Amino acid sequence: MDLTLVAEGLQFPEGPIAMADGSVLLVEIQRQTLTRIAPDGTRTTVADLPGGPNGAAIGPDGAVYITNNGGSFAFFDMGGLNIPGPTPESHTGGSIQRVDLSTGAVTTLYEACDGKRLVGPNDLVFDRHGGFWFTDHGCSTPDGRKYGALYYARADGSHIVRLRDHLISPNGVGLSPDEDVVYVADTMLGRLWAFDVAAPGELAPPAPLQPGRVVCNLPGYQLLDSLAVEADGRVCVATIINGGITAFSPDGTTEHFAVPDVIVTNICFGGVDRRDAWITASGTGILFKTRWPRPGLSLNFNA
Numbered sequence: 001m002d003l004t005l006v007a008e009g010l011q012f013p014e015g016p017i018a019m020a021d022g023s024v025l026l027v028e029i030q031r032q033t034l035t036r037i038a039p040d041g042t043r044t045t046v047a048d049l050p051g052g053p054n055g056a057a058i059g060p061d062g063a064v065y066i067t068n069n070g071g072s073f074a075f076f077d078m079g080g081l082n083i084p085g086p087t088p089e090s091h092t093g094g095s096i097q098r099v100d101l102s103t104g105a106v107t108t109l110y111e112a113c114d115g116k117r118l119v120g121p122n123d124l125v126f127d128r129h130g131g132f133w134f135t136d137h138g139c140s141t142p143d144g145r146k147y148g149a150l151y152y153a154r155a156d157g158s159h160i161v162r163l164r165d166h167l168i169s170p171n172g173v174g175l176s177p178d179e180d181v182v183y184v185a186d187t188m189l190g191r192l193w194a195f196d197v198a199a200p201g202e203l204a205p206p207a208p209l210q211p212g213r214v215v216c217n218l219p220g221y222q223l224l225d226s227l228a229v230e231a232d233g234r235v236c237v238a239t240i241i242n243g244g245i246t247a248f249s250p251d252g253t254t255e256h257f258a259v260p261d262v263i264v265t266n267i268c269f270g271g272v273d274r275r276d277a278w279i280t281a282s283g284t285g286i287l288f289k290t291r292w293p294r295p296g297l298s299l300n301f302n303a
């Protein structure tokens with residue numbers, strides 16, 4: 001896979017969005033910004049997002065919706081590699097935010113669900129009805145992890161529901177092409193989950209004692225991060241340790257595409273044929289571009 005370096009010096013980039021004008025929007029978690037990267041690599045700050053902006057997606061109103069983990073990672077340098085570390089004691093929780101692209105104005109939509117504070121919102125995807133699924137990654141504590149969860153919410157701030165709780169470390173989230181499955185990548189387990197959708201914002205009951213269906217568990221020690229879905233239904237998940245993108249077929253078979261960074265965090269698709277792919281290599285602070293062997297799935301909303 002031939003990679004072109006688009007931008008470097010980014011402070012843990014995540015949440016890339018391929019825009020209609022050829023630019024890429026992404027968050028820089030450590031820098032705490034929503035950033036626009038022009039095709040020539042020029043970087044412009046769209047909005048300041050204190051805490052930890054972690055995921056981003058265009059909503060039905062053309063605004064950018066952000067999963068902000070609230071600063072749930074402390075970063076440290078390991079021989080030139082930027083590593084997200086334990087949760088600082090100052091962390092109190094995260095939120096869902098909306099950014100107006102024309103003004104940079106930031107609005108907080110959700111900080112809690114049913115009276116329970118969101119811990120570390122991580123990634124989100126909009127369905128064709130204009131609602132969005134999002135993951136809460138949880139966070140680390142000196143005594144262990146706070147569990148994560150899978151949620152569904154409306155873009156106007158009027159409704160949020162927790163659909164699956166007590167997940168270890170849910171991270172990337174995406175929808176199948178016909179939107180009858182929500183995919184969730186679990187970081188620590190190296191596992192891709194599939195949750196069957198019964199109706200917009202509703203999940204079908206799982207099998208007894210199981211939160212969802214297991215698509216695949218990666219062998220050895222591999223960690224999973226954010227994801228994007230291909231037009232044919234493959235799920236492309238950023239892979240840590242075995243740095244790159246792992247494409248999961250719904251039947252559980254996998255294909256790995258190596259990237260020269262052990263902390264690859266996300267991928268998005270764009271271009272006329274949806275085969276342009278941008279990859280965030282977050283340990284080295286680089287945004288790469290490449291040609292993907294197959295087209296990515298068109299998202300429901302763009303700007």
